[in-house]
Amino acid sequence: MAKHYCFGLFSFALLVMSLMVLEAEVAWGQGGDTETRREMVPAMFIFGDSLIDNGNNNNLPSFAKANYPPYGIDFNGGPTGRFSNGYTMVDEIAELLGLPLIPAYSQASGDQVLHGVNYASAAAGILDITGRNFVSRIPFGQQIQNFQSTLDQITENLGADDVARDIARCIFFVGMGSNDYLNNYLMPNYATKNQYNAQQFADLLAQQYTQQLTRLYNLGARKFVIAGVGRMGCIPSILAQSPNGSCSEDVNRLVLPFNENVKTMINNLNTNLPGSKFIYIDTVRMFEDLVTNASAYGFSVANVDAVYVFWDAFHPTAAVNILIGRKAFSGDLSQVYPMNIQQLATL
Numbered sequence: 001m002a003k004h005y006c007f008g009l010f011s012f013a014l015l016v017m018s019l020m021v022l023e024a025e026v027a028w029g030q031g032g033d034t035e036t037r038r039e040m041v042p043a044m045f046i047f048g049d050s051l052i053d054n055g056n057n058n059n060l061p062s063f064a065k066a067n068y069p070p071y072g073i074d075f076n077g078g079p080t081g082r083f084s085n086g087y088t089m090v091d092e093i094a095e096l097l098g099l100p101l102i103p104a105y106s107q108a109s110g111d112q113v114l115h116g117v118n119y120a121s122a123a124a125g126i127l128d129i130t131g132r133n134f135v136s137r138i139p140f141g142q143q144i145q146n147f148q149s150t151l152d153q154i155t156e157n158l159g160a161d162d163v164a165r166d167i168a169r170c171i172f173f174v175g176m177g178s179n180d181y182l183n184n185y186l187m188p189n190y191a192t193k194n195q196y197n198a199q200q201f202a203d204l205l206a207q208q209y210t211q212q213l214t215r216l217y218n219l220g221a222r223k224f225v226i227a228g229v230g231r232m233g234c235i236p237s238i239l240a241q242s243p244n245g246s247c248s249e250d251v252n253r254l255v256l257p258f259n260e261n262v263k264t265m266i267n268n269l270n271t272n273l274p275g276s277k278f279i280y281i282d283t284v285r286m287f288e289d290l291v292t293n294a295s296a297y298g299f300s301v302a303n304v305d306a307v308y309v310f311w312d313a314f315h316p317t318a319a320v321n322i323l324i325g326r327k328a329f330s331g332d333l334s335q336v337y338p339m340n341i342q343q344l345a346t347l
């Protein structure tokens with residue numbers, strides 16, 4: 001049962017996984033290529049859930065962990081806590097930015113934090129209460145608190161003026177919201193769906209999200225990358241509940257207002273927070289593109305049974321993560337808006 005629930009954690013990568021079988025033609029990201037590395041930004045700070053967690057849950061009393069095989073089978077050094085066979089999306093983005101892989105908050109100390117820190121935690125959401133079926137997880141609010149600790153640590157070493165200037169040039173990557181649906185609203189043991197309709201819940205999340213991102217802004221963050229949630233009605237855990245194996249349009253409709261709200265929020269924050277630049281990664285659009293143009297990306301499409309993929313085919317995830325990371329980095333306006341990460345980095 002726990003394994004089944006784990007499905008809910010990956011919102012997007014699994015969605016793609018469920019429809020594709022990798023024909024290993026996509027080049028894996030190559031870490032540690034220091035000769036050609038040129039840092040475009042001083043650091044990247046990462047906030048999110050299992051899509052980008054890289055080990056923060058390893059030592060928590062949590063059911064949401066990925067620090068054992070077959071996770072990490074294609075990762076240099078094996079399982080790390082990444083919910084992937086290899087890279088996550090932010091690993092690829094770090095590489096494209098010329099940064100080393102960004103360490104997990106739970107494992108980073110001293111100079112290791114200078115290129116950034118990853119605070120993401122599997123099962124975490126925008127709301128503190130999200131993900132409690134997994135017992136421990138680090139909600140977005142606490143992730144921000146942890147960033148504040150890192151900031152205090154860096155400031156002690158480098159001095160406040162330097163840090164403030166550098167922080168404004170760093171990338172802040174935030175991907176939250178999937179678990180507020182999968183491990184809150186859609187969970188039978190939560191009262192949420194009796195309290196809010198789809199629009200009201202999306203409004204609640206956007207309101208909370210706005211406050212949390214503003215907190216990061218007040219701590220000096222200026223360059224934000226916000227990832228939308230995927231088509232959750234098509235992920236394996238939802239497909240498994242469907243009598244005919246079709247996507248749940250009810251679930252897809254449920255999360256629609258969240259992405260709409262996030263886009264509006266980004267426009268508002270760009271206007272209301274002087275000197276800030278927020279960009280939006282449209283994961284739903286990227287997914288459509290990947291599925292429609294699968295062969296052009298080196299995938300062969302196979303509409304295989306989702307549960308089979310869950311047990312047997314973890315390996316597509318890293319390839320998909322890498323593709324999505326590349327699109328977020330250098331994609332066009334239809335997929336990343338109003339500019340891509342490369343442009344954001346060079347502002």
Ligand SMILES: *[C@@H]1O[C@H](CO)[C@@H](O)[C@H](O)[C@H]1NC(C)=O
Nearest residue numbers: 242243244245246247248249
């Ligand atoms: C699958 O079932 C859902 C409702 O249970 C229905 O709306 C949908 O049309 C069905 N899809 C197919 C392909 O039969």
Ligand SMILES: *[C@@H]1O[C@H](CO)[C@@H](O)[C@H](O)[C@H]1NC(C)=O
Nearest residue numbers: 285288289290291292293296
């Ligand atoms: C597929 O690729 C073509 C060519 O790049 C692009 O114009 C089209 O929008 C893509 N399809 C989707 C659904 O994104």
